[in-house]
Amino acid sequence: MARKSYYEYIKVDGAELFTVVCLPDEVGTFPTILFRKPYHDTEFKMTEDEVVALYHEKKEKWLRRGYAFVHQHCRGRGKSTGDFVPYIHEREDGLALQEWVRKQPFYNGEIFLLGGSYCSSVHYVTAPFAPDIKGAVFGVQDSERYNIMYRNGFFNIGLHGRWYASNYKKNSMPEKPYVHDSYLTLPLKDFSKAVLGEEIPSFDEPLKHPDKNDPFWQTRFGGGEARGATDDAHFPILFTTAYYDLYTRGVFEMWRNMNAENRAQSALLVNPYDHSGEPKAAPYVFENGTIADQFGDYERDWFDYLRGKCESPVPVGKVSYYKMFGDMWCADDFKQPEKRVIFTLGEGEKTYRYNPYAPATFKGGLSGVFHNTAFQDKPNSRYDILSFYTPEFEEDTFIKGRMSAKLAVRSSAEDTCFYVRVSLAKEEGDLGMRDDINQISNFNKDYVPGEELEMTFSFDEHAFVVKKGERLRVDISSSAHPYYVRHTNNRGLFSEQTTAKVADNTVILDKSTLTIYTE
Numbered sequence: 183m184a185r186k187s188y189y190e191y192i193k194v195d196g197a198e199l200f201t202v203v204c205l206p207d208e209v210g211t212f213p214t215i216l217f218r219k220p221y222h223d224t225e226f227k228m229t230e231d232e233v234v235a236l237y238h239e240k241k242e243k244w245l246r247r248g249y250a251f252v253h254q255h256c257r258g259r260g261k262s263t264g265d266f267v268p269y270i271h272e273r274e275d276g277l278a279l280q281e282w283v284r285k286q287p288f289y290n291g292e293i294f295l296l297g298g299s300y301c302s303s304v305h306y307v308t309a310p311f312a313p314d315i316k317g318a319v320f321g322v323q324d325s326e327r328y329n330i331m332y333r334n335g336f337f338n339i340g341l342h343g344r345w346y347a348s349n350y351k352k353n354s355m356p357e358k359p360y361v362h363d364s365y366l367t368l369p370l371k372d373f374s375k376a377v378l379g380e381e382i383p384s385f386d387e388p389l390k391h392p393d394k395n396d397p398f399w400q401t402r403f404g405g406g407e408a409r410g411a412t413d414d415a416h417f418p419i420l421f422t423t424a425y426y427d428l429y430t431r432g433v434f435e436m437w438r439n440m441n442a443e444n445r446a447q448s449a450l451l452v453n454p455y456d457h458s459g460e461p462k463a464a465p466y467v468f469e470n471g472t473i474a475d476q477f478g479d480y481e482r483d484w485f486d487y488l489r490g491k492c493e494s495p496v497p498v499g500k501v502s503y504y505k506m507f508g509d510m511w512c513a514d515d516f517k518q519p520e521k522r523v524i525f526t527l528g529e530g531e532k533t534y535r536y537n538p539y540a541p542a543t544f545k546g547g548l549s550g551v552f553h554n555t556a557f558q559d560k561p562n563s564r565y566d567i568l569s570f571y572t573p574e575f576e577e578d579t580f581i582k583g584r585m586s587a588k589l590a591v592r593s594s595a596e597d598t599c600f601y602v603r604v605s606l607a608k609e610e611g612d613l614g615m616r617d618d619i620n621q622i623s624n625f626n627k628d629y630v631p632g633e634e635l636e637m638t639f640s641f642d643e644h645a646f647v648v649k650k651g652e653r654l655r656v657d658i659s660s661s662a663h664p665y666y667v668r669h670t671n672n673r674g675l676f677s678e679q680t681t682a683k684v685a686d687n688t689v690i691l692d693k694s695t696l697t698i699y700t701e
Contacts, residue, residue: 187238189230194278195271197257197264201279202234203288204241204251211290212250213316213489214283217297218276218304219253220349222260230261243482247491250288254279256304258353265351268300269327270384273307273407280312292316294485298422299323299457309411317488318415319481321422322457324432325412327405328394333550334620335392336599337667337676339365340428340551346385350378362664366539370667370677389677413439418447420484420496422473425506426456426547426555431642434516437501449484449496450516451477452503452645456547456554464554465613469509476502476511506646507606508580516643518583519699525572527656528691534566534659536598538682541661541668542566544603546614549642550665557611558603561655568658568689571607572696579648583699585616587639589658590693594631595671595685597623601662602639604696605655606648612655616641619666623673634690656696660687 186205191198206212225233241251257275258266283289293314295305298321305318306325324330331342339362347360355378364377371389374382384403391398400406412419419440423433430452437450451473453459461467470476477483483495496502501516542564546556561569587602599621605612618639622629625637648654661668670682 187234189234192254192278192282194257194275197262197271197275199257199275199279200230200233200255200261201282202237202253203286204238204245204253205288206245206248206250208248212248212288213292213294213485214250214252214289215244215294215296215485216279216283216305217251217253217301218256218272218279219297219301220256220259220266222255225255225260226353233261243479247482247486249294249485252279252283258351265354266349267351267382267384268346268349269303269307269405270402272304276304276308280308284314292489294318294488295320296481297321303408306408306411309408309415311415311417313416315417317417317419317485319420319422319484320412322424322427322433322459323429324436325405325408325410326399326432326435327388327408328399329432329435330405330429331388332392332394333666334618334624335676336619336621336669337370337389337392338428338550339664339667340547342385343664347378350382350385355379365664365667368670368682369680390675392676410439412436414441415444418444418488418498420448420480421450422453422459423450424453424455424457424459425644426553428457428547428550428552430549434643446499449494449498450501451480451496452501452643454504454506457552462554465557465610468504468506470511471504503645505580506644507649508647512645516583519701521701522697522699525654525696525698526692527570527689527694527696530692531688531690532568533686533688534568535684536566536660536671536687537684538661538668538670541663542601542659543663544614544617544657544665547665548603548614548617550617550662555614558605558614558655558657561612561657564659566659566661570656570658570691572654572656574651574653575648577650580645580701581648581698582645582701584643585641585699586697587618587641587656588695588697589637589639590634590690591622591637592632592634592688592690593622593629593685594687595683596629596631597621597669597673598671598685598687599660599669600637600687600689601659601666603657603662604641605657606646607653607655615646616644617662619662621669636693654696654698658689660685
């Protein structure tokens with residue numbers, strides 16, 4: 183029954199935030215879980231009482247364990263008033279909710295933060311965290327806004343494409359004329375006006391700052407309020423991520439940047455799928471592969487563990503990760519192995535023509551989008567994609583950590599980019615594993631066309647087994663649409679480019695390598 187659950191509209195800076203409080207049946211005070219979410223298309227059409235009844239039923243597992251559960255609709259979503267502009271109001275709204283809870287008769291002095299993806303970012307912006315916050319579960323998103331929007335200076339369409347366009351002011355502007363090719367707009371600085379119908383400073387400003395070290399990333403529009411949010415958190419945190427998620431690298435960075443004392447009390451879980459953590463669109467379903475398969479109701483049990491009610495559901499102070507094609511979960515510090523193997527890509531050199539008006543595409547999200555991995559097209563599938571294979575592995579080999587690549591290149595343009603994708607050649611097909619993108623100007627701002635240049639690429643963390651007789655495949659191109667904004671082959675700020683031009687790009691094979699690290 184929902185008799186002990188109710189709703190309130192909390193007023194914050196002109197908005198009324200719909201907030202549901204779910205309480206256990208018994209009388210008393212309770213540890214309180216805070217959860218804030220923007221995704222409420224169904225609840226938008228329900229009555230308040232219907233939403234309360236729905237949430238009370240869904241949160242029953244928490245209530246049975248003696249927790250109060252507070253679920254708030256983010257500003258401008260669901261039944262909350264105002265406009266939803268991603269990230270911008272979450273600090274004030276989140277802090278206001280915390281202060282409201284502290285004044286309620288059910289509050290026992292303990293707050294626990296819960297959220298995944300955007301629902302974790304709404305908590306990051308409330309740092310530095312108050313003393314009554316005793317623990318958290320933060321899933322599949324990191325706290326660095328730059329990582330969310332850029333990779334090596336390339337704007338990441340994977341998140342700030344369809345997701346941003348569809349969610350921006352969704353209650354008041356439910357339909358927008360957005361498709362992936364909207365990001366072929368030139369100049370991109372006009373994107374919000376041209377595609378979303380109005381200038382959006384919080385979207386437009388980041389387009390001017392592709393450098394991670396730019397002071398802009400310490401401002402509100404740059405996510406400065408969340409930067410380093412968990413570095414010195416005073417409470418244990420359970421992080422989760424996946425191999426095929428655009429946040430993978432950032433979550434690993436958060437883990438490593440924690441102070442040693444708190445990291446020893448926290449944990450990181452890494453599953454072999456994508457942002458959802460489920461094998462819905464995966465080409466393989468791994469035995470015991472989801473986090474729930476291995477660790478059960480890990481969120482609830484983690485909070486119970488922090489309150490001294492049970493043993494920890496996960497190895498504490500460790501990274502627990504699934505060894506792909508090794509079919510097992512492992513737990514350790516996930517340090518980069520010292521042993522390495524270097525493969526040279528070939529002999530001589532190869533040149534291809536990169537046309538920004540016809541960018542190459544690849545199958546399966548790796549590090550740039552939410553989608554799972556996928557089997558790739560045949561090697562050399564386009565005129566602007568070069569494909570290479572390593573020799574067959576002579577024994578089963580466990581590859582762990584960050585693989586890397588080095589390309590010796592030339593270009594006919596004053597600036598251009600190179601995209602590198604690594605796949606595992608299985609009997610069923612070549613499975614995408616990792617990718618990276620970089621541009622010449624990151625290595626030489628005054629590059630002269632025709633000069634030889636060495637570029638380096640670093641791939642996100644992974645852990646997988648290459649079976650005896652299998653090979654790795656390396657694809658090289660100069661675009662990966664619609665994961666990253668295309669390079670126009672012009673020098674200068676990408677968002678101000680008004681034209682694009684064709685470039686002839688060359689890879690010098692005997693000076694180009696792939697490096698793997700093995701245990």
